[in-house]
Amino acid sequence: MRDCYENFIDGNWVAPAKGERLPNINPANRHDTIAQFPNSSAEDAQAAVNAASKALPAWAALSSHVRGEYLRKAADALEARLGEIAADLMREEGKSLPEAKGETMRGITLLRYFAGQCMLPDGETIPSANASTLLYTRRVPLGVCTLITPWNFPVAIPIWKAAPALAFGNTVILKPSELSPLTAIHIAECFEAAGLPAGVFNVLCGEGARVGETLITAPEVTGISFTGSVRTGKHIAGQAVAHGKKYQLEMGGKNAAIVLPDCNLEQTVALTLQGAFKSAGEKCTATSRVIVHKDIYDTFVTALVQKTLTLKVGAGDVADAYMGPVISAQARDRVLRYIELAQNEGATLLCGGDAPTEGDLVNGFYVNPTLFGNVLPEMRIAQEEVFGPVLAILRAADLNDALDILNGVEFGLSASIFTRSLDSALAFADRANAGLVRVNGETAGVEPQAPFGGMKGSSSYSREQGLIAKDFFTQVKTISIDRAG
Ligand code: NAD
Numbered sequence: 001m002r003d004c005y006e007n008f009i010d011g012n013w014v015a016p017a018k019g020e021r022l023p024n025i026n027p028a029n030r031h032d033t034i035a036q037f038p039n040s041s042a043e044d045a046q047a048a049v050n051a052a053s054k055a056l057p058a059w060a061a062l063s064s065h066v067r068g069e070y071l072r073k074a075a076d077a078l079e080a081r082l083g084e085i086a087a088d089l090m091r092e093e094g095k096s097l098p099e100a101k102g103e104t105m106r107g108i109t110l111l112r113y114f115a116g117q118c119m120l121p122d123g124e125t126i127p128s129a130n131a132s133t134l135l136y137t138r139r140v141p142l143g144v145c146t147l148i149t150p151w152n153f154p155v156a157i158p159i160w161k162a163a164p165a166l167a168f169g170n171t172v173i174l175k176p177s178e179l180s181p182l183t184a185i186h187i188a189e190c191f192e193a194a195g196l197p198a199g200v201f202n203v204l205c206g207e208g209a210r211v212g213e214t215l216i217t218a219p220e221v222t223g224i225s226f227t228g229s230v231r232t233g234k235h236i237a238g239q240a241v242a243h244g245k246k247y248q249l250e251m252g253g254k255n256a257a258i259v260l261p262d263c264n265l266e267q268t269v270a271l272t273l274q275g276a277f278k279s280a281g282e283k284c285t286a287t288s289r290v291i292v293h294k295d296i297y298d299t300f301v302t303a304l305v306q307k308t309l310t311l312k313v314g315a316g317d318v319a320d321a322y323m324g325p326v327i328s329a330q331a332r333d334r335v336l337r338y339i340e341l342a343q344n345e346g347a348t349l350l351c352g353g354d355a356p357t358e359g360d361l362v363n364g365f366y367v368n369p370t371l372f373g374n375v376l377p378e379m380r381i382a383q384e385e386v387f388g389p390v391l392a393i394l395r396a397a398d399l400n401d402a403l404d405i406l407n408g409v410e411f412g413l414s415a416s417i418f419t420r421s422l423d424s425a426l427a428f429a430d431r432a433n434a435g436l437v438r439v440n441g442e443t444a445g446v447e448p449q450a451p452f453g454g455m456k457g458s459s460s461y462s463r464e465q466g467l468i469a470k471d472f473f474t475q476v477k478t479i480s481i482d483r484a485g
Contacts, residue, residue, distance in 0.1 A: 011198025055199030068118030143222030253413030335388030
């Protein structure tokens with residue numbers, strides 16, 4: 001482990017032009033500074049854009065099979081360092097080691113999956129009105145793509161953007177969150193180990209507001225793929241539209257699980273808690289509302305509280321810890337403010353509601369797993385993304401009422417139902433206004449070969465992962481060929 005890391009631009013490790021740096025702090029222990037990372041400037045951003053632009057023609061011209069081989073080699077490099085990179089992910093992000101390993105494995109799978117996509121058809125033939133004309137389409141690269149990513153999945157999200165971008169012939173500049181730069185550096189090291197040509201994949205660390213404008217508006221940039229908060233996403237979309245760029249946004253959620261009286265209670269309690277509290281509730285698809293049918297409300301809530309009280313909070317490498325810290329002191333304070341707000345709104349605090357005050361935990365940014373009962377749909381705790389270990393429990397009269405509550409928020413990322421009834425499951429699948437809907441599963445998680453993304457305020461209506469990832473990272477060229485003479 002080094003004390004200081006650099007940007008990866010044009011195949012070189014480059015210090016920021018102004019020499020400014022930011023510390024990266026372990027959220028489980030605020031006294032543990034992992035290393036210093038560049039806080040890049042517009043000058044650095046332009047250098048990365050120039051490198052990606054210079055590398056584009058040769059990369060785009062390669063056979064897609066060859067591009068796929070580079071992705072496979074990067075996957076092998078990541079796999080060879082799985083344990084080390086997962087441990088660094090845990091240290092800078094705070095999730096448990098098994099979750100960090102699972103996320104790193106997902107990154108490896110995504111690289112191999114998109115390597116495979118390099119061998120799939122890249123267009124279609126279309127019958128022409130003229131019998132001698134060959135009319136067909138080809139998917140061609142979008143160009144230089146800026147990838148702006150959050151801290152909560154610092155391996156998986158950069159890779160689920162970069163792998164399709166590279167597979168389909170684009171060059172990229174990854175701007176990872178300033179709160180999780182180390183894993184992005186490791187991804188660059190894996191591409192470097194794979195022998196990727198200089199400038200094809202660049203990493204620029206630092207605060208988004210300092211480099212965002214250049215990375216979005218530079219004439220050489222064609223596409224911007226963003227994951228993060230609604231506020232930043234809307235800002236980026238405005239800039240992208242004003243400068244004629246293609247953009248893709250995946251943003252927040254207020255995901256709900258519906259619980260019906262015919263559910264398997266034990267399974268429902270376990271998966272509700274997993275959705276709400278794994279990764280400290282900091283998944284965009286985390287369960288932050290549970291909407292419970294009135295006939296099972298008391299039974300379910302009693303079981304949920306009992307189980308929540310047994311959950312151990314601790315650092316990611318503590319074997320029996322269920323939940324780690326949130327990402328930063330600011331994040332912890334924001335979650336605690338939401339807890340206070342919910343109490344002021346009249347919700348009933350059932351457990352948690354504070355930060356641990358004993359032992360090593362006081363050095364980290366922890367919040368105890370928190371349940372609120374008697375939450376009403378119009379309360380802010382039922383409407384706004386908290387992004388922490390806080391679950392709001394709402395009561396519904398029946399399935400229709402539950403669906404109205406579920407859909408009555410600005411977001412539409414993920415939703416679940418727990419039931420044994422096929423009719424209820426199908427009604428839910430039809431009517432839940434969310435991009436990811438699950439029956440008898442937690443709201444969080446989707447397999448990497450399936451499309452991922454939200455509806456309403458959670459997304460810009462595009463999708464990532466799966467075959468559909470190609471839609472964003474390519475453009476369609478229609479080609480017509482006739483005989484000469
Ligand atoms: P954020 O919006 O604060 O930051 C995301 C990224 O945007 C970071 O890299 C940041 O540096 C950059 N950024 C900030 N200001 C910018 C600007 N002016 N120009 C360009 N870039 C800028 O979000 P966050 O706190 O890192 O992540 C948490 C949010 O991400 C939550 O809302 C969560 O729901 C969302 N999220 C969504 C998904 C999804 O797929 N829908 C997945 C993970 C996280």
